[in-house]
Amino acid sequence: METVAMSPSAEEAAQMLREVESIGTRSGQLRSYRYAAPQLMLWGVLWLIGYSASDLAPTYAGLVWIGITVFWALLYFFYFTRRGAMAPASNTAATPMRSAEDARIQRRFRLRFFGLYAVACLLIFGTALIMRPQGIEMAAYVPLLLACIYMGAGIWGGGRRYVAIGAVLAVLALAGYFLLPSHFLLLMAVGGGGALLLTGLWLRSA
């Protein structure tokens, strides 16, 4: 079904393209926020568990964090990548059907995720092995690194809420390390975990 309309002028066409770009960017951000929201909320809970274990049972903290890392990788692989690629319920002729191409995109997405996850683990554990940070130094380094990743991603992709989340985490990590070193782990458990939970809710409301 196609009818022909008068062609727009160059100025009108440029204006339309600006609007298309603006709406597309906002829609992409909204999609990204909705996708990230449950992950951030879950990370809030995992931080609460991990940092609480580090504070209350330091002997088992390493095991708890390894468990959290593996749990997250499996959950992301089997749940979040599947969810992100879900097709709508209708299967009318007009509906975009799942196809071999969609499956290929999903496979590539999962491979990229594992690649990125492996790089992040290498960076964190590699740095730890070389620099050998002790006690709260390592506990402060990881959230600071994550905060920088969030801020960088937000600045690069235009997602202001990611910049805000990163800034909150960075302030918590640095302020806790320098001002409250004796209660740092507790601060990251309650403050960091709580901040992730709240920012997840904030993203969901976008």
Add this chain to the structure above:
Amino acid sequence: VDEIVHQPIRLKIMAALNALRSGETLDFSSLKTLIGATDGNLGAHLTTLEDAGYVAVTKDFVARKPRTQVSLTRAGRKAFAQHVAELRDIIDASDR
């Protein structure tokens, strides 16, 4: 140009949906916020796009509340890409 896509509100709807991955949907209220249209206006334009085969509209209930979700079809994605290319051609032609 394709008059169905060319209409400003419909072009915005398709731009918003085009930013999603194939098969992903946007709910009616989010779309309304993004576009800045009223319920009636958005509904009418969605019907036009659905009749043209450019969008797929699915309706269901979540916690007993009706939910309308919209996605771009393959035909819609193709028509949108073609329209954007035509707009670029118009600008390029004026620059020569």
